[in-house]
Amino acid sequence: xxxxxxxxxxxxxxxxxxxxxxxxxxxxxxxxxxxxxxxxxxxxxxxxxxxxxxxxxxxxxxxxxxxxxxxxxxxxxxxxxxxxxxxxxxxxxxxxxxxxxxxxxxxxxxxxxxxxxxxxxxxxxxxxxxxxxxxxxxxxxxxxxxxxxxxxxxxxxxxxxxxxxxxxxxxxxxxxxxxxxxxxxxxxxxxxxxxxxxxxxxxxxxxxxxxxxxxxxxxxxxxxxxxxxxxxxxxxxxxxxxxxxxxxxxxxxxxxxxxxxxxxxxxxxxxxxxxxxxxxxxxxxxxxxxxxxxxxxxxxxxxxxxxxxxxxxxxxxxxxxxxxxxxxxxxxx
Amino acid sequence: xxxxxxxxxxxxxxxxxxxxxxxxxxxxxxxxxxxxxxxxxxxxxxxxxxxxxxxxxxxxxxxxxxxxxxxxxxxxxxxxxxxxxxxxxxxxxxxxxxxxxxxxxxxxxxxxxxxxxxxxxxxxxxxxxxxxxxxxxxxxxxxxxxxxxxxxxxxxxxxxxxxxxxxxxxxxxxxxxxxxxxxxxxxxxxxxxxxxxxxxxxxxxxxxxxxxxxxxxxxxxxxxxxxxxxxxxxxxxxxxxxxxxxxxxxxxxxxxxxxxxxxxxxxxxxxxxxxxxxxxxxxxxxxxxxxxxxxxxxxxxxxxxxxxxxxxxxxxxxxxxxxxxxxxxxxxx
DNA sequence: TTGTATGCGTTATCAA
DNA sequence: TTGATAACGCATACAA
Numbered sequence: 001x002x003x004x005x006x007x008x009x010x011x012x013x014x015x016x017x018x019x020x021x022x023x024x025x026x027x028x029x030x031x032x033x034x035x036x037x038x039x040x041x042x043x044x045x046x047x048x049x050x051x052x053x054x055x056x057x058x059x060x061x062x063x064x065x066x067x068x069x070x071x072x073x074x075x076x077x078x079x080x081x082x083x084x085x086x087x088x089x090x091x092x093x094x095x096x097x098x099x100x101x102x103x104x105x106x107x108x109x110x111x112x113x114x115x116x117x118x119x120x121x122x123x124x125x126x127x128x129x130x131x132x133x134x135x136x137x138x139x140x141x142x143x144x145x146x147x148x149x150x151x152x153x154x155x156x157x158x159x160x161x162x163x164x165x166x167x168x169x170x171x172x173x174x175x176x177x178x179x180x181x182x183x184x185x186x187x188x189x190x191x192x193x194x195x196x197x198x199x200x201x202x203x204x205x206x207x208x209x210x211x212x213x214x215x216x217x218x219x220x221x222x223x224x225x226x227x228x229x230x231x232x233x234x235x236x237x238x239x240x241x242x243x244x245x246x247x248x249x250x251x252x253x254x255x256x257x258x259x260x261x262x263x264x265x266x267x268x269x270x271x272x273x274x275x276x277x278x279x280x281x282x283x284x285x286x287x288x289x290x291x292x293x294x295x296x297x298x299x300x301x302x303x304x305x306x307x308x309x310x311x312x313x314x315x316x317x318x319x320x321x322x323x324x325x326x327x328x329x330x331x332x333x
Numbered sequence: 334x335x336x337x338x339x340x341x342x343x344x345x346x347x348x349x350x351x352x353x354x355x356x357x358x359x360x361x362x363x364x365x366x367x368x369x370x371x372x373x374x375x376x377x378x379x380x381x382x383x384x385x386x387x388x389x390x391x392x393x394x395x396x397x398x399x400x401x402x403x404x405x406x407x408x409x410x411x412x413x414x415x416x417x418x419x420x421x422x423x424x425x426x427x428x429x430x431x432x433x434x435x436x437x438x439x440x441x442x443x444x445x446x447x448x449x450x451x452x453x454x455x456x457x458x459x460x461x462x463x464x465x466x467x468x469x470x471x472x473x474x475x476x477x478x479x480x481x482x483x484x485x486x487x488x489x490x491x492x493x494x495x496x497x498x499x500x501x502x503x504x505x506x507x508x509x510x511x512x513x514x515x516x517x518x519x520x521x522x523x524x525x526x527x528x529x530x531x532x533x534x535x536x537x538x539x540x541x542x543x544x545x546x547x548x549x550x551x552x553x554x555x556x557x558x559x560x561x562x563x564x565x566x567x568x569x570x571x572x573x574x575x576x577x578x579x580x581x582x583x584x585x586x587x588x589x590x591x592x593x594x595x596x597x598x599x600x601x602x603x604x605x606x607x608x609x610x611x612x613x614x615x616x617x618x619x620x621x622x623x624x625x626x627x628x629x630x631x632x633x634x635x636x637x638x639x640x641x642x643x644x645x646x647x648x649x650x651x652x653x654x655x656x657x658x659x660x661x662x663x664x665x666x
Numbered sequence: 667t668t669g670t671a672t673g674c675g676t677t678a679t680c681a682a
Numbered sequence: 683t684t685g686a687t688a689a690c691g692c693a694t695a696c697a698a
Contacts, residue, residue: 004473006691017669022693030667049449053389054691057674062386064450067430072405073415082406085432089439094446097400097430099418106422113427116385117397140337226614255618281559285588287620339675350685355677363683387675390690669698675690682685 005048013042025050056118065121065308066096066114068107070128074224074252075280076297077125080147083301084123091309093120102190104128111137121308124149128192145308147300148195154319159307161300161321165195168293168325169202170209172247172275175291175327177210181245181273185218187232187257189249196221196249199277203247218243222253229256237264244272245333251276251283251292258286258332273333277325288331295325338381346375358383389451398454398641399429399447401440403461407557407585408613409630410458413480416634417456424642426453435523437461444470454641457482461525478641480633481528487652492640494633494654498528501626501658502535503542505580505608508624508660510543514578514606518551520565520590522582529554529582532610536580551576555586562589570597577605578666584609584616584625591619591665606666610658621664628658 007018007025014021016035023031024039025048031039042048056062067084069077081097088095096114100107107129114122122144127134135151138144143157150160169186176184186203189196200219207214218240222232229252237243237260248254254276258268266272268288276283279294300323307321340351340358347354349368356364357372358381364372375381389395400417402410414430421428429452431443440462447455455477460467468484471477476490483493502519509517519536522529533552540547551573555565562585570576570593581587587609591601599605601621609616612627633656640654 008691018692019670019694020668023668026693032667035667049445051390051451051691052446052449053386053395053451054674055693056386057390057676058691058693060674064429071415072418073408073411075406075408075411078406078408078411081430082404082432085405085430089431089442094429094431094450096397096427097414097418098422098427099415109422112382113385116382117427118384118386226618282615282618285559285615286618340677341675351676352678352686353684356684359677365683368683384675387690388677390692391675391677393690667698670696671694672696673694674692678689679687680685681687682683 004051005046006051007048009046010039010043010048013046014039060118062118062120063092064094064096064117064119065123065305066098066110066117066119067123067125068098068100068110068114068127069125070100070102070224072097072099075282076250076278079280079297080125080301080304083298083303084305085301087302087305091305093305093309100128102128102193108133108137115140120312121145123147123304123308126193126195143308143311145304145311147304150320157311159311159319159321161304161307161323163195163295163323164325165198166202166205168277169199169247170206171293171325171327172277173203173206174210175275175329175333176245176247176273177206177212179273179333183218183240183243184245184247185220185236185240185243187229187236187246187248187253188219188221189224189253191221193224199249222249222256224250224252226252226256226259229253230260231256233257233260237261245274246272247275247277249277251278251280251290254290254292254332255282255286258288258290269331269333275333279328283328283330291330291333292328293325294328295323337384338379339384340381342379343372343376343381346379347372393451395451395453396425397427397429397450397452398456398638399431399443399450399452400456400458401431401433401443401447401460402458403433403435403557405430405432408615409583409611412613412630413458413634413637416631416636417638418634420635420638424638426638426642433461435459435461435526441466441470448473454478454645456480456637456641459526459528461523476641476644478637478644480637483653490644492644492652492654494637494640494656496528496628496656497658498531499535499538501610502532502580503539504626504658504660505610506536506539507543508608508662508666509578509580509606510539510545512606512666516551516573516576517578517580518553518569518573518576520562520569520579520581520586521552521554522557522586524554526557532582555582555589557583557585559585559589559592562586563593564589566590566593570594578607579605580608582610584611584613584623587623587625587665588615588619591621591623602664602666608666612661616661616663624663624666625661626658627661628656
């Protein structure tokens with residue numbers, strides 16, 4: 001149970017004051033080359049590691065960022081998290097990971113605790129908070145990047161990175177139209193998810209654009225999981241057996257849908273076509289392989305983190321970044 | 334850009350000293366009920382949140398733990414992480430997530446930074462560090478739980494939670510024997526992975542136990558990914574086309590193997606049987622569904638975190654916890 | 667190039 | 683029940 005070495009310990013041994021050691025450790029100027037080397041040697045010798053807590057208190061900089069996601073188990077967010085963490089590692093940051101389970105109460109608690117910990121930045125994915133609360137929460141942080149969510153009015157130090165959800169849905173539906181699908185359904189996401197709302201919006205727009213009547217009976221809502229997708233597909237297809245195409249909120253839901261269709265003996269895509277969203281690894285594992293809207297989540301994760309650190313350096317940053325989806329046509333549609 | 338409220342601010346308004354406020358905030362005794370309520374009201378009023386950095390410096394307790402995994406994108410670790418985080422949330426802790434990519438250098442850096450941040454506990458999954466380094470690293474932390482790794486000599490404040498890897502391999506191979514498989518191969522994991530070593534050991538033991546000659550030509554090593562599993566299967570089956578059963582290091586590898594077998598027209602399980610390890614969601618998504626050794630990773634994650642917080646309270650804790658696998662027979666074997 | 671004094675926000679300890 | 687003082691480990695600002 002040995003105590004950790006401090007600046008003072010190193011200073012004592014080196015026969016100088018803490019300040020000289022501090023300068024040497026932090027590679028600041030004002031220390032002779034000899035002295036610096038001597039100090040560094042001693043530091044290594046006695047296994048000195050700067051106490052980041054103390055440093056954080058003194059500088060008001062913690063070199064930490066908070067990463068808040070609905071569920072790190074969802075491959076989409078797992079990839080995002082990995083990209084964020086890798087980039088954070090490159091930049092010398094550590095990340096706090098917090099799950100919200102899409103629960104606003106838990107999200108609030110998450111933001112409070114991150115705020116209390118003095119993180120230098122916040123990464124908030126798919127926030128479920130109502131606008132006024134969100135704005136208030138987010139303004140406290142010195143920098144934040146939101147994924148799939150934006151504030152009505154541009155706010156200091158917050159940048160939004162959004163998947164182009166409206167376009168995604170349009171691409172899917174248009175593809176269905178082109179392939180003569182007549183009864184096109186949508187299994188949407190949670191009602192309080194902005195992405196879900198946008199995709200539903202794009203879904204409707206596609207009908208309007210093509211001048212085809214839209215039947216809102218063919219829209220059902222599902223939780224973003226395989227199980228829920230499966231159950232919702234049953235509900236939908238029981239009520240409307242003539243549906244011949246489904247655009248699912250995401251690939252998890254799509255996998256559930258696909259499984260259910262297979263169970264009831266539908267041929268895919270002959271009897272029913274399915275398009276998912278996100279292109280998670282599941283999409284290429286399942287048979288038939290899922291046609292889906294593709295994003296490079298890992299890259300997006302890196303982008304998020306890079307944007308966050310750069311936002312504190314540059315004065316003016318873009319307030320919104322839009323990421324275009326790409327339709328990956330595989331076997332399910 | 335408003336500054337955050339401090340204890341002093343609350344104290345000023347309340348007309349008392351910081352200590353009284355501190356006691357009230359921390360629900361400690363020694364404050365009159367009236368005063369306490371008044372202080373709490375003021376705190377809420379001016380949106381006071383304790384500065385955990387300062388608190389950490391003063392108490393030497395940060396209410397944080399470090400979670401180090403090879404890859405949070407691997408569904409196995411994603412589930413573990415989720416269990417850990419959920420339990421941490423319950424207990425009031427926040428977690429630092431760090432990936433190592435199975436790189437010892439990066440693992441070392443991860444442990445250093447966590448140590449510098451003064452985490453109250455460390456969760457180290459599948460460490461790749463050699464024994465002497467590992468021991469040295471881990472001894473610095475006030476408490477650590479390791480997953481799938483143990484120290485030769487029991488060490489103060491470190492608890493190991495291990496999957497029973499030897500048994501897992503034995504169960505797989507025994508199942509193959511019972512089903513008249515004759516040419517049983519093993520696609521092992523990374524050489525420096527303890528789990529990989531244990532599973533290989535169990536693989537061999539199963540042959541010895543059954544009194545059947547073991548052919549080490551039928552063991553190949555693979556990285557723990559789908560792609561690598563796929564490539565390694567090609568290598569193995571090209572050299573040994575007569576293999577009729579494969580036990581894979583984990584489900585990711587097994588999925589790769591399965592895909593390759595399908596590509597070259599093998600029927601599963603008629604021509605070749607495949608057993609994986611871990612039972613990640615992929616196992617039930619792929620066709621045919623994977624027969625595999627099952628663990629409840631989410632539960633294990635919770636167990637890890639619970640064990641960690643309890644270890645600091647109880648004087649004596651078990652030094653090792655062993656978790657039994659269960660063979661889930663599905664369609665691939 | 668090196669040193670001194672001071673403060674970051676909180677809690678521990680001892681005194682009133 | 684409340685308060686004064688010191689301490690946690692480091693960095694900033696200024697002085698030598």
